[in-house]
Amino acid sequence: MLNTKQKTLRRFWYAIMPMEHLADGPKPFTLLGEKIVLFLDGEGKPAALEDRCCHRTAKLSTGWCKDGNIVCGYHGWEYDRTGKLVMVPQFPERQAVPNARTRGFHAQERYGQVWVALDDPIADIPDVPEDVDAGFRRIPQFYEHWKTSPFRLMENSFDAAHIAFVHRNTFGDINDPVPEQYKIEETAEGFTASVRQEVVNPAHAQKITGEPAGKTMRNMVNKWYVPFYRRLDIEYPSGLRHIIFNCATPIDDGNMQLTQILFRNDTEEDCPAADLVAWDEAIVREDKDMLECTDPEVVLDLKMRTELHMVTDRPGMIMRKRLLQVFHDNGEEEYVEGAAPVLAAE
Ligand code: FES
Ligand SMILES: [Fe+2]
Incomplete structure (x- = not known):
């Protein structure tokens, strides 16, 4: 399984960083290979967007927050918590802001952490x-x-x-x-x-x-x-x-x-x-x-025999089986790159 290739993994929540890391402005993170930016909206709730401005592609994480929006540090364009472009400071008052956005992701606070799901989640964050x-x-x-x-x-x-x-x-x-x-x-x-x-x-x-x-x-x-x-x-x-x-x-x-x-x-x-x-x-x-x-590459499909197992490995074997099943339930096959079967001694 290559994490960044398995689309189903995008549909779970992941802990990204402690909430207090956002107190002094936006922060970058890479989740499943996606460069994202996290910031706090006007209500102090976490928001997550693609870390890329739709003007000249600058990283929004180098910008700052203003009235619950995020401001690009390059030319000051502003986005709201959903990623919608809401302000272009160079435009005269009567000129409409272009209908554009940077991609937005699901974000919420739990257990003092910011959690993000890249696509519509299929499970909740486990309850503690x-x-x-x-x-x-x-x-x-x-x-x-x-x-x-x-x-x-x-x-x-x-x-x-x-x-x-x-x-x-x-x-x-x-x-x-x-x-x-x-x-x-x-x-x-x-x-x-x-x-x-x-x-x-x-x-x-x-x-x-x-x-x-x-x-x-x-x-x-x-x-x-x-x-x-x-x-x-x-x-x-x-x-x-x-x-x-x-x-x-x-x-x-x-x-x-x-x-x-x-x-x-x-x-x-x-x-x-x-x-x-x-x-x-x-x-x-x-x-x-x-x-x-x-x-780091783990092959879920036990039939490929890329690793040997013993009795104490049963939890890991159940994990492989269950995760593969979740992929299949979501219409996805396991993506394997370069893993080879264990060699026989003779
Ligand atoms: S690149 Fe973001 S405002 Fe220009
Ligand atoms: Fe240990």
Whole structure:
């Protein structure tokens, strides 16, 4: 699958950037290979347009906002939040503005982020009920560029076998390579993978987990939503919940944007947000280094046999099957470029 060729992927919402990045003016982003500009309209709501002025093609993201419109920095032409050209400052008062526009995209705010869908969306942004639950706080953890594809991040998030190796210096145990199996239930939006796992709670993690150091059990409910969202709900025996929500946003065929937001049912006094970011950061770094050395192109069609699989890869295999089905349901085939089958030894 090449992300930029699969039209169906244009019909999902993606987290683009934290809302506060737009406070001081328009910002550019590349989504599925499309250069877009984001800005705030007169009501403070996010808007997304093609980052190209219809006068001399200048990037609108180098301009500024005025009364809820975006102004091109080259000759001052103004566009409203839908992309319609509304003002040409060089024209005399009685001369009508040409009937023209730059392309507009769907945009909205959710969980403190700007979300964009390039074409009419076929699914909502996954609901995180804790966002409106007064017992929980929301902590933005990561907003960063990774040189890999969103599918690789998604399947890694459900790959129990990498932990003993990739995370051998944090929480993995390289002498215990056979992981606990997830119980997987497919859902309308993706699947739910659950596991109850024995882990070691290190002394420095006591504030994070609310538990004493030593061996402990924890329940993990890890949900995948088509195409590139994930919600990991970790429940510690202390009653503390550590809920990670990710959106892996496709920038182009080899790059993605990781957005990670944490929800916790404790307070800043119980455990400072900075400690929670630092705790998850060590783990995320290890995944990033490994994923950036994989091939960003993932072939969904298992019949092509471009990769081998093992039992612990079942979540990733279900993802391939479901995503391919969504493409087919939307009248699209998978686009494959250059991927070759795995060689036989003899
Ligand atoms: S290029 Fe935008 S106003 Fe001229
Ligand atoms: Fe990992």
